[in-house]
Amino acid sequence: MQRHHHASAAPLSVSRSSVPLSGTIAVPGDKSISHRALMLASLAEGRTTITGLLEGEDVLRTAQAMRALGAKITHEGEKWIVEGRGVGALSEPEDVLDMGNSGTAARLLSGILSSHGITSIMTGDASLRSRPMRRVTVPLAENGSCFVTRKGERLPMAIVGSRQATPISYRLPVASAQVKSAILLAGLNAQGETRVEEPVATRDHTENMLRHFGVPVQIDKIPEGGRLISLTGPAALKAHDVVVPGDPSSSAFPIVAALLVPNSEIVIVGVGLNVLRTGLFATLREMGAVLLVENERIEGGEPVGDLRVKASALHGVDVPPERAPSMIDEYPVLAVACAFANGSSRLRGLEELRVKESDRLSATVALLVANGVSVRVEDDDMIIDGRDSNKPIGGGTVETKMDHRLAMSAIVLGLAADLPVHVDDTAFIDTSFPGFVSLMNGLGAGL
Incomplete structure (x- = not known):
């Protein structure tokens, strides 16, 4: 090798x-929480201050992408300040969104973009461009959005968001916090109840942070140790400071x-x-x-x-x-x-x-x-x-x-x-x- x-x-x-x-x-x-804090603060109404954000390459790509979608993001020392746009109010990016090496950011952001009526193109580094996106594109397309990928469902990928997204109801074939999160984030701008069933409990950072921004997320236990997670859209997020x-x-x-x-x-x-x-x-x-x-x-x-x-x-x-x-x-x-x-x-x-x-x-x-x-x-x-x-x-x-x-x-x-x-x-x-x-x-x- x-x-x-x-x-x-x-x-x-x-x-x-x-x-x-x-x-x-x-x-x-925490990297997982840093990505989510930037995304949800950008979808919230008002100003959020984030302290302790991981300033690694992956998370900085998420900040760049949210800026390209219209959020105002600045940082002074330890503090990152995000002026959110509100759910449904993202603007169409002028250029390609480059997610670097971050599979988490690419998959979660796909969910958000799928239910906003804008067209965007997403790419990443050589490693991310070799990873298949099918796990998220298949369930997300159920809300009326359209994904055009390279052969093998790979990036670069064009996302044509649905102008009137319908809520998705999906049972995860394999446990994946990223797929679950993408569907829940898509549901924020869909009309009605979005439901995700997971066979075993996966990381719940998205659910915790949605609640932190004022979105009621319902979690019910289902047989065999799984969970049913649901939320009702369109949802309004209220700015709320985050300590990562x-x-x-x-x-x-x-x-x-x-x-x-x-x-x-x-x-x-x-x-x-x-x-x-x-x-x-x-x-x-x-x-x-x-x-x-x-x-x-x-x-x-x-x-x-x-x-x-x-x-x-x-x-x-x-x-x-x-x-x-x-x-x-x-x-x-x-x-x-x-x-x-x-x-x-x-x-x-x-x-x-x-x-x-x-x-x-x-x-x-x-x-x-x-x-x-x-x-x-x-x-x-x-x-x-x-x-x-x-x-x-x-x-x-x-x-x-x-x-x-x-x-x-x-x-x-x-x-x-x-x-x-x-x-x-x-x-x-x-x-x-x-x-x-x-x-x-x-x-x-x-x-």
């Missing part, structure tokens, strides 16, 4: 931390580092604690981690708290497959924690990891094997043998394959390992966690 590096790769050699990690930090804002919680997926890296580096104690303030996102925290506690929640509160419709983490002696764990959706992005760093635990661990039901930014399952296995950890894959389970006092951990080179989570997991491994760990490239960590290396150094990591 050909390797494509950024113009300037940033390799890093990570040695065991010589001091405990200590201090109080905040992690970047810290991303729980990003907090995973300093948390595991503090658990593994002896005598560490850190506090991470304002982390999102949505139960559909915190499978990792539950798993680490089962392994014996001291992970305390303090100062719990609700921000922007989401539960938030401060996390206090103390270095802990971890033991092996058996993680059930049904926990995978609530921690899908955290398996690489969990695997690192398992490598330092007493006894072996079994992480079950990881088929979804084969289709992330890279084949994250095989890349995680390679990261461990290169550094002397004994690991094997049986079907969709990963089995990791914990710490063996006769066998040092570390000493290898990790090929990150431009996967930001693998790069950060490798750094965490190095901070606790016996021998230095070489990471081939860290340049792209900033896409999801701007300033990660300097934040870890502020805790004493010495990178």
Whole structure:
């Protein structure tokens, strides 16, 4: 496989931390919530101030797209100010909307555009242009909108919004928060009740934030553990300030580092604690981690708290497959924690990891094997043998394959390992966690 590096790769050699990690930090804002805050504030009447927005490339593309659709968006320091247009009042964009690498933004915005009577064209980078959009275009077309895509239902795509959108009623064939969200957002400018049935509960950030902006969203349980979500349009959104919680997926890296580096104690303030996102925290506690929640509160419709983490002696764990959706992005760093635990661990039901930014399952296995950890894959389970006092951990080179989570997991491994760990490239960590290396150094990591 050909390797494509950024113009300037940033390799890093990570040695065991010589001091405990200590201090109080905040992690970047939650990406899922940042996209939704910009979109809903643009559809609201009045002025919304957003604090803590994740200023990564993906989210900035969403801001650019909403500006092109007529919202006025400015930012001063930490604060982003959005003057909304109101539902139904978006203006036709003069140019193509470029969504960069963000599948979330492309799919959610497709929903909004499908029920506004304007024509728009959407594209993205090479990676996004290779991903099929059929999952959203099929249900969205039921409201009278029309989508013209390239072969294979791919971007660039023209969207001819429906002038009088009818409400959609749809049962999701597979669980997808993005498809559910696209349909609900389309329903904001449709006449009547929009209904989505999901077979299993998926991330509910869209529902929480719609309520935050004053839209009544109805959620009913249906047999087999699924849910029926409905709203009635046309809906009016009222401007309402948003504080974006810290991303729980990003907090995973300093948390595991503090658990593994002896005598560490850190506090991470304002982390999102949505139960559909915190499978990792539950798993680490089962392994014996001291992970305390303090100062719990609700921000922007989401539960938030401060996390206090103390270095802990971890033991092996058996993680059930049904926990995978609530921690899908955290398996690489969990695997690192398992490598330092007493006894072996079994992480079950990881088929979804084969289709992330890279084949994250095989890349995680390679990261461990290169550094002397004994690991094997049986079907969709990963089995990791914990710490063996006769066998040092570390000493290898990790090929990150431009996967930001693998790069950060490798750094965490190095901070606790016996021998230095070489990471081939860290340049792209900033896409999801701007300033990660300097934040870890502020805790004493010495990178």
